[in-house]
Every structure is written in structure tokens, then in C-alpha cells.
Amino acid sequence: MTPMELTPDTKAAVVTQGLTKRFDRQGAVTNVDLTIAEGSVYGLIGPNGAGKTTLIRMLATAEEPTRGEIYLFGDRLVAGADNLRIKQYLGYLPDDYPLYEDLNVWDYLDYFARLYHLKNPSRRHRIQEVLELVQLTSKRHSRINSLSRGMKQRLSLARTIIHEPILLLLDEPVSGLDPLARQQFRDIIRVLQAAGMTILISSHVLSDLAELCTAIGVMELGCLVESTTLADLYNRLGQRTITITLLGGVEQLPDCLKDQPGVEDWQINYDQGDQQNSAPGVHCSVIFSGSPADSANLLRNLIYAGCQVSQFHCQQEDLESIFLKLGHQQVS
Numbered sequence: 001m002t003p004m005e006l007t008p009d010t011k012a013a014v015v016t017q018g019l020t021k022r023f024d025r026q027g028a029v030t031n032v033d034l035t036i037a038e039g040s041v042y043g044l045i046g047p048n049g050a051g052k053t054t055l056i057r058m059l060a061t062a063e064e065p066t067r068g069e070i071y072l073f074g075d076r077l078v079a080g081a082d083n084l085r086i087k088q089y090l091g092y093l094p095d096d097y098p099l100y101e102d103l104n105v106w107d108y109l110d111y112f113a114r115l116y117h118l119k120n121p122s123r124r125h126r127i128q129e130v131l132e133l134v135q136l137t138s139k140r141h142s143r144i145n146s147l148s149r150g151m152k153q154r155l156s157l158a159r160t161i162i163h164e165p166i167l168l169l170l171d172e173p174v175s176g177l178d179p180l181a182r183q184q185f186r187d188i189i190r191v192l193q194a195a196g197m198t199i200l201i202s203s204h205v206l207s208d209l210a211e212l213c214t215a216i217g218v219m220e221l222g223c224l225v226e227s228t229t230l231a232d233l234y235n236r237l238g239q240r241t242i243t244i245t246l247l248g249g250v251e252q253l254p255d256c257l258k259d260q261p262g263v264e265d266w267q268i269n270y271d272q273g274d275q276q277n278s279a280p281g282v283h284c285s286v287i288f289s290g291s292p293a294d295s296a297n298l299l300r301n302l303i304y305a306g307c308q309v310s311q312f313h314c315q316q317e318d319l320e321s322i323f324l325k326l327g328h329q330q331v332s
């Protein structure tokens, strides 16, 4: 697979070349050529054991590669060196980072801000700023062990960005969070992206990634087997379905669908169904590969032909089902 190409006006935040990590004789990451465009939100997906955490740990300087190069914003990570300059603009949230449960929220952030040599009054201002961003201002005097799981994860994120990094590496940041907590987390990520950060997120919650990401990488058995924009992934591998509900004029339907640009196949369900659970009428499911203009034409033609269209709904196949279709191998 060739690395994802950047447009001439985009710079790379992350470039890896032949990145490889072996534990004993076991390959965890093999020959990964990864490119992440500056300002993008890049989602890393793949089955358990595919090498996502190991890849992220190498980018975060927490693990030394066995082989290969890493460039962050053009700076090469040097094995064995302290890479201080790079660490200053990196924020890394591991999947198992412990919080100091007995501290209160403010003292916890103050501790990390001091580690980054932030001096007052800037330190105080920065803590106030991140608390506001992660919506924990009202909890600033609470002990960490009294916070909900979602709050703790937002606090971890606040700690990760306390030094204003420009590259965020988040390893399964939403695992174990309920839907509301995940939504709050996504909202914060959007704010960070709007502020210009480049963000790499690994997650098994593909619906979250589909909402957030501009690009997706798929890992399998240590290799990066896909790395592309979300739009390209949908275009190449996603299937779109148009669901049409008709109140009458069903007999004209096959003639309208036949030879219509973008219509690949269709199925008509003449069963009027349980009216409490589905809209009344005859339902038709169309596999569609056309453009938005093609779907507008289809709708117009149906109406001209006398079909009584009560619903016309175009739906993109979701990331989860595209991923399952890829049929990637699970590490056993």
C-alpha cells in the first residue's frame, strides 16, 4: 500500500517510513508507512492485537522502534535521545493511564502544568482554560475518586493538553464510556480540531470515528492495510441505499428504476407491514452508486411517472459495516 498522498497545500504532521517493532521474535508493527496531514483527525482501527497501541506508543516516544523512521512536523525522532522539542508539542493519552485518585482536580492539573514548567499566572490561566474546555470547572475542588468515568476521562484529556500540544495521540479514549460521555468527548475533540490540532485516535467505536475523522487507517496483523480519507473509503467501499416508500403507483416503479443512472439493483417489499413500526406504503430498497444529481433525477422521474412517493431516503453504509466487509484477519 502506498502512503496517503497529501495535497500540495497540506503539510504532514506525522510521517513514518518502514516503521517496525518486534517483541522478542514477534512482529507487533511491520513496515508501516503512515502519513497524517496537519489539522486532520485520523482514526486508527483494527482488531485486537493488530498493533495500534504499539504504533501509537512509538509515535509518542514511549516505545523505541526496532527499525524505521518517524517524523513529526518534519522533525525526526531520534532513538535513545530525549527528543525534548518534539515532546513539547506532543500530547499522549494512553489507554490505561492511572489518575491520582486522592488529589483534587485542580491540584492534579497543577501538578502536570508544573512538570511542563508553566509559571503563574499563565499556569493558573491555562488550568482554568482547560477545565472550561472539558467542562469540569464546577468540579475543580472535587477529589478525583468522586468523579464519574466520563469526567475522569475528560480530566485525563485536560492533563494531556495542558502544555498546548499541536499533535494529540489518543489511544482508545472512549472505551467504557456511555453514549452521553462519548458525545461530550467528541464535542471536545471537535473544538480541539477547530483550534488546529492534529489528532490521532484509535478506537473500536467506529460510529464515533465516522463522526469525527477526516481520515482512517486500518491495521491488520501489524501492517497498515488501508490509509485514506474517510470520503475515499466511503466512495470505494461503501454502498449507498435509497429507501423509497410509495403510497400508490407502484406498478410504474420497475420501469422508472430500469436504466436509471446509479441504480444498481432494487428490491420491492409489497408487504404493507406493521403500520405501528414502519411508515405505511410499499417500501423499495435501491442499491445506488450515482451522484447526488442522479438521485435528484431519480426522484423527479418517479414523481413524473405517477409514483406517489411519501418517503425518499438516501443512506450511506456505515463505517462499521465497511470494516466488517473488509474481512480483516483477527489476531488470535
Ligand SMILES: Nc1ncnc2c1ncn2[C@@H]1O[C@H](COP(=O)(O)OP(=O)(O)OP(=O)(O)O)[C@@H](O)[C@H]1O
Residues within 6 Å of the ligand: 023, 026, 027, 028, 046, 047, 048, 049, 050, 051, 052, 053, 054, 055, 331
Ligand atoms: N510489551 C510487549 N511485549 C510483548 N508483546 C507485546 C507487547 N506489547 C504488545 N505486544 C504484542 O504486540 C501485538 C500488538 O499489540 P497492540 O497492543 O499494539 O495491539 P492493539 O491493536 O492495540 O490491540 P487492542 O485493540 O487489543 O488494544 C500483540 O500481539 C501484543 O501481544
